[in-house]
Amino acid sequence: MTIQFNDETFRDDYTFRNSDWAINRFPFPFHEDSYMYAVNMEQHRGGPEGSVYEKRFDVDEHYVAEMRDRAMVLADDPLRCQSLPHMTLAGWDLLELIMVSKSEDYPDLFELHREGDQWRWVNKPLGIDDSFTFMDETTLPYGPMEYITRQTQGDFCVLDQREDNLWMDAGIVTTQADWSLDFDIGMNFFEWHAPVPLAHEKGIFVRALKFLLNIQQGAPARRLNWTMTVNPLLDTSPENYHKWGVQKTTLTPENIGQKQHLRVELQTFFRLPRSNALVFPIRCYLCSFQDLMTKPKWGRRLHRVIRDLPEELATYKGFIDNRPMMLDYLSQFDDGLPTSPGVFPDVETEPPLQK
Amino acid sequence: MSKFEFPRSIKSRPVYGTLEARPGKHHLMIADAEGAEAIMAIATPELMANTHIIYIPRGTDYADKLRALNPAQFYEGPSYAASVTRIQRVLQDAHMGLQIYLTGTEGLMGQAQNEAMQAGYPFSAIQTEHRGSVARRMQCVHCKGITEDVEIDPFVCSHCGLNLFVRDHYSRRLAAYQGVCIDAEDPGNVPPSKGIYE
Numbered sequence: 001m002t003i004q005f006n007d008e009t010f011r012d013d014y015t016f017r018n019s020d021w022a023i024n025r026f027p028f029p030f031h032e033d034s035y036m037y038a039v040n041m042e043q044h045r046g047g048p049e050g051s052v053y054e055k056r057f058d059v060d061e062h063y064v065a066e067m068r069d070r071a072m073v074l075a076d077d078p079l080r081c082q083s084l085p086h087m088t089l090a091g092w093d094l095l096e097l098i099m100v101s102k103s104e105d106y107p108d109l110f111e112l113h114r115e116g117d118q119w120r121w122v123n124k125p126l127g128i129d130d131s132f133t134f135m136d137e138t139t140l141p142y143g144p145m146e147y148i149t150r151q152t153q154g155d156f157c158v159l160d161q162r163e164d165n166l167w168m169d170a171g172i173v174t175t176q177a178d179w180s181l182d183f184d185i186g187m188n189f190f191e192w193h194a195p196v197p198l199a200h201e202k203g204i205f206v207r208a209l210k211f212l213l214n215i216q217q218g219a220p221a222r223r224l225n226w227t228m229t230v231n232p233l234l235d236t237s238p239e240n241y242h243k244w245g246v247q248k249t250t251l252t253p254e255n256i257g258q259k260q261h262l263r264v265e266l267q268t269f270f271r272l273p274r275s276n277a278l279v280f281p282i283r284c285y286l287c288s289f290q291d292l293m294t295k296p297k298w299g300r301r302l303h304r305v306i307r308d309l310p311e312e313l314a315t316y317k318g319f320i321d322n323r324p325m326m327l328d329y330l331s332q333f334d335d336g337l338p339t340s341p342g343v344f345p346d347v348e349t350e351p352p353l354q355k
Numbered sequence: 356m357s358k359f360e361f362p363r364s365i366k367s368r369p370v371y372g373t374l375e376a377r378p379g380k381h382h383l384m385i386a387d388a389e390g391a392e393a394i395m396a397i398a399t400p401e402l403m404a405n406t407h408i409i410y411i412p413r414g415t416d417y418a419d420k421l422r423a424l425n426p427a428q429f430y431e432g433p434s435y436a437a438s439v440t441r442i443q444r445v446l447q448d449a450h451m452g453l454q455i456y457l458t459g460t461e462g463l464m465g466q467a468q469n470e471a472m473q474a475g476y477p478f479s480a481i482q483t484e485h486r487g488s489v490a491r492r493m494q495c496v497h498c499k500g501i502t503e504d505v506e507i508d509p510f511v512c513s514h515c516g517l518n519l520f521v522r523d524h525y526s527r528r529l530a531a532y533q534g535v536c537i538d539a540e541d542p543g544n545v546p547p548s549k550g551i552y553e
Contacts, residue, residue, distance in 0.1 A: 079499070180496055180533070182499070183494065183496060183524070183526050183529065183533055184526070185528065186526070186527065186528040187367065187526065187527075187528075190366045190367075191366055191367040192367070193366075194365035194366040194367035194368070194523075194524060195365060195367075195522070195523075195524050200365075200366065238496045238497075238533075238535060239496060239497055240497075241496075241497070241535065241536055241539050242497050242517055242536040242539045243539075244539075245536065245539025245540045246539060246540055246541075246542065248540050249540055249541070321540075
C-alpha cells in the first residue's frame with residue numbers, strides 16, 4: 001500500500017494519532033497474560049505481511065513527522081548524536097545497510113543508485129536527492145551515521161565489539177525511554193544496563209550479551225521492550241525530564257484513555273560488515289490506551305499484565321504512582337475470559353468484551 | 356583513618372581496591388588529601404626511587420610526610436584543575452612498564468583514571484584505593500554541569516539550580532555520577548537532604 005504520512009506533532013499540542021491501519025499493526029508486546037524480563041530474542045527475517053516485523057527498517061505513517069521531531073531535538077541538544085572517533089567506519093556500514101534495505105524494501109519511496117563509490121540517494125517522503133562519495137565524509141552534510149539516521153525512524157546505538165563485550169561508542173538518541181546517550185556513551189553492555197532492576201540477578205544480561213556477540217552478518221535478530229508514556233511524547237529524555245515529568249501528573253480518570261500510551265520498542269540487531277560493529281536500532285511505537293482497547297484480547301491482557309507486574313518494574317518504568325488509575329480504567333475491559341496465546345489481536349476469533 | 360566500606364551497588368559504579376607495590380620501571384602516584392596515607396602504606400625506599408608523586412593536599416598536612424619519603428619526583432598542586440596539564444604531560448611521556456596508582460577521593464581517582472585511559476592505559480591496569488571524603492563528583496543530566504564534592508542527597512546543581520538526586524550510575528568518560536531532578540513530577544516537593552550513605 002502507499003503510506004499516507006501524517007502531519008502531526010509529538011509535543012505541545014500532541015496531534016499524533018494512529019490510524020486503524022497503525023492500530024492493527026501495533027507491536028503489542030505481551031504474548032501471555034503476565035510479564036517478566038526475558039532475553040526473548042528471535043530472528044529478524046520478516047514477519048506477517050503488513051506487520052512491523054515485515055521489513056528490515058519499518059516505515060509507517062509517522063515517518064515524516066518523527067523525522068521533523070528528531071531535527072527539533074537535535075537543534076535543541078546536539079549531544080543527542082555522538083560518535084567516538086573510532087566509529088566512523090561503522091557509520092558508513094550503517095548508512096549502507098539502511099540505504100540498501102530501504103531502497104529494496106520500499107522502492108516507491110527510496111532509491112539508491114551506485115556507480116562504484118559514487119552514490120545517489122533519493123528519499124521521496126523527505127524530498128532528499130543527494131549525490132555523494134561513499135566513504136568520503138566531506139561529501140555529506142553530516143557524518144554518515146547522523147546523515148542516514150536523521151532519515152530513519154527509531155534511535156540507533158552503534159556498538160563496538162571488543163574484549164568479549166559491546167561498547168556504546170556511537171548513537172543518535174531522541175526517542176528514548178529515559179536514558180542519556182551523552183552519559184552512557186563509552187560504557188560497556190553491563191554498565192549501560194546497570195540501573196535496570198532484577199534482570200542482572202536473573203542472568204538476563206549475561207545471556208543476552210552472549211547471544212549478541214555471536215550475531216552474524218545477514219542474520220539480524222529482534223526483541224520487544226516496553227514502558228508507559230503520558231502523552232505521545234517521543235523525547236522522554238532524562239535531559240528534559242524536569243520539563244516533561246510533570247505531565248505524568250495530568251492524568252485523570254476522564255482523560256487516561258486518550259493520554260496514557262503504551263510505548264513499545266522494537267529492538268533489532270544487525271552485524272555490520274566492515275567494522276564488525278553491531279547496530280542496535282530501537283524503534284518506538286506509541287498507542288493510546290483507548291486505541292488498544294479496541295482489541296478485546298489486548299484489553300483483557302493489558303489489565304492482567306499491569307495488575308500483576310512486580311513493584312520494582314512499575315517503579316523503574318516510571319508509572320508506579322499512576323498504576324491504580326490505570327487499573328481502574330483497564331479493569332473495565334477485562335471480563336475474565338481466557339486469551340489466545342501470542343501477541344496478535346486475533347480479532348476474528350477472540351470474543352468481544354462480555355460486560 | 357579507617358577506610359569507608361561502600362555499600363554494594365549497580366554495575367556501573369566503580370569499585371576500589373587496596374594499593375600494592377607492583378613490579379615496574381616507573382611508578383606514577385596521583386593522590387589527594389588522605390590518599391597520602393595509602394601511599395605511605397606501600398612506600399619503600401626502593402619503590403620511591405622510581406616514583407613520581409603528584410599530590411593535592413586539599414587542606415590536609417600530609418605533603419611534608421610524602422616529601423620525606425624521598426620520591427624521585429614530587430609535585431604539590433593547589434587543585435586538580437591546576438595539576439591536570441602536568442598529569443597529561445607525564446602520561447604522554449610514559450613508557451612501557453609504568454605503574455599507575457590513584458588514591459584519595461572518587462573525584463580525583465575518576466578524573467586521573469580518565470586521563471590515563473585517554474593516554475592509552477586500560478582502566479583495569481590502573482590501581483585505585485579510596486581514602487578520605489566520600490563526596491561525589493556529580494553531573495547534572497539536565498544542564499550537563501559538574502558539581503564537585505557533593506556530600507548530600509538531594510543537592511542543588513551549582514550550575515542550573517535544579518534539585519537533583521544522587522544516582523549510583525557512573526560514567527568513566529565523565530568521571531562523574533548522574534544527578535537527576537528530584538521534584539520534576541511535583542515541583543517544590545524536595546525531601547530534606549541527608550548524607551549520601553546515611
